[in-house]
Amino acid sequence: MTIDITPELFASVPDAHGRFGPFGGKFVAETLMSALSDLEALYARLKDDAAFQREFDADLAHYVGRPSPLYEASRLSDAIGGGRIYLKREDLNHTGAHKVNNTIGQALLAKHMGKRRVIAETGAGQHGVATATVAARLGLECHVFMGEEDIRRQSLNVYRMKLLGAEVVPVTSGSRTLKDAMNEALRDWVTNVDDTFYIIGTVAGPHPYPMLVRDFQSVIGREARVQSLAQAGKLPAGLVACVGGGSNAIGLFHPFLQDAEVAMYGVEAGGRGLETGAHAAPLSMGSPGVLHGNRTYLMQDDDGQILDTHSVSAGLDYPGVGPEHAWLKDIGRVNYVSANDDEALAAFHRLTRVEGIMPALETAHAMAYAERLAADMSPDEHIIVNLSGRGDKDILTVAAIEGIEV
């Protein structure tokens, strides 16, 4: 694709049809179309509404605890001996991950629409917990769809959601992971569209979700930009974030897209290795197609059937990716790379031991790549890694892999 990268380009997407170049769109059953139009109209009205923004900002400040710190990981940087690594501490948010930025925003939309019930899909459980949390706070009925396989490997988050009053609905169809949870959430929404707001957890799904989730998550990058200038005296040479659906990555990247000198790296789950086929890296290895309401890169076979994915981290275990990432890949603005299960586990341990910060296994993929990247940089350069979530939820998974009984 030959395309001039101008500052205006990034503000031009999505277009009126919800498209990012050839990606995005609204590929859903007719029953949902008017609900999407209603949401689009409401959001168009509220996104520049000062009162709505004040309400959102106040919740982020007083309920979530923003701004999250930008922390220089000195011991880790010294040990690597290259560029300096800064961590954007989304793990310190209320509920322990970046997901809550978006659920706060969408819950405000649900409230404005007068919906009494919210639903969500979840993989690792972080989005489910963040949704159950805002539902508890607003007194909304909450149903979280979660694959049976993920319920097994994320039992702590399942219990957290139940404590918060949500009903966790096990999904037994297909591969029993995040993609199937999203199918089931869409089925619920079709059935209960009158009184239900679907809080999608990532920058995927039909328009306007990829846009509004991006907008809610962009607070990460806006803060990081100001903090980088204040603390390091300049913009970072690079940004690194893990990419499943891609909400934490787009949140960090988006406010920097116009800064041509800032390189960006989205790290997909390499699973057992890209060459094995057992991974969750559609941008690295997949091809364009249509799933869950949008056109994007997918892991699919020659018949257009969606393939099963594998990742040690439930939150990256998804065969698609947000359409804006697909577009950013094609225009060459962001580099999409991968880290495999073993590299992520090693990075999980290293950050825990060297900095006393235990990252989520999803986030550990970004850390693994950041270490490689920093090693080839000079000490007067720095990179920012989105430390998108904390790793408490993953300790049973890590213990099981390492044969340790807790």
Added chain:
Amino acid sequence: MSRLNATFARLRSEGRQGLVSYVVAGDPSPSGTVELLHQLVAAGADVLEVGVPFSDPMAEGAVIQKGHERALANGMSLQGVLDIVAAFRQADQHTPIIMMGYANPIERFGYEMFAAAGAEAGVDGLITVDLPPEEVDAIDAALKAVELDNIFLISPTTPASRIQTIVERARGFIYCVAVKGVTGSGQLDAVEVARNVALIRSKTALPVAVGFGIKDADSARAVAAVADAVVVGSALIDAMVRVAEQDSVASEHQLHAAAAALLKSIREGMDSSPS
């Protein structure tokens, strides 16, 4: 005249309502689907809807989802569905066949390639559940070029202004979704269906078929009172699954016979006066 137009013209002249049957190609088996389709015609189907299996059928209820899963486990592909249609056409040149599926397998196959292969095989129309009018331009052009009908869904949530947009693009017939929900779900509200069908009729002369939630002769009769055709899917698949569950050594022929028997009872229910 297309097979669909001829069928609806004949039904109208006979003063009868059409019966549309849905099964998933490759379920219970790829080798048996042609025979199943012939049996459904013999039992009273006026139009055959053939499901194209997809790994992520997000508009389907549990019964049809499992049908998709079985068909994929049996190795069914889009090419396999086209082969089934071509084989069916060797013995039946008259019954219209609509393929119903999701965008990705067709997009992967290539819209133009699919349209050409579909026309060649004897397909008459296509319903792509996740291609609303906003996303349909490319496939519409490909289908029009070979005179295949693109069939659209209109649901209880479709506003009147949007119905107008949809009927302007629609060909063959309008598929009116009876309930808010997935296939096979819910209890349909005959009054609401009647209202929605009347609204659609006020904007188009195309025949209106009603589907989702029609399980038996009674619900079919209620819908047939206001529509041009009734679509039955989940109930047929469920009838086959029940036989298989009750008798693990039941032959495929027995499964097919169970679906045909249910369809026949629905046909008789539609043709009899209300009880």
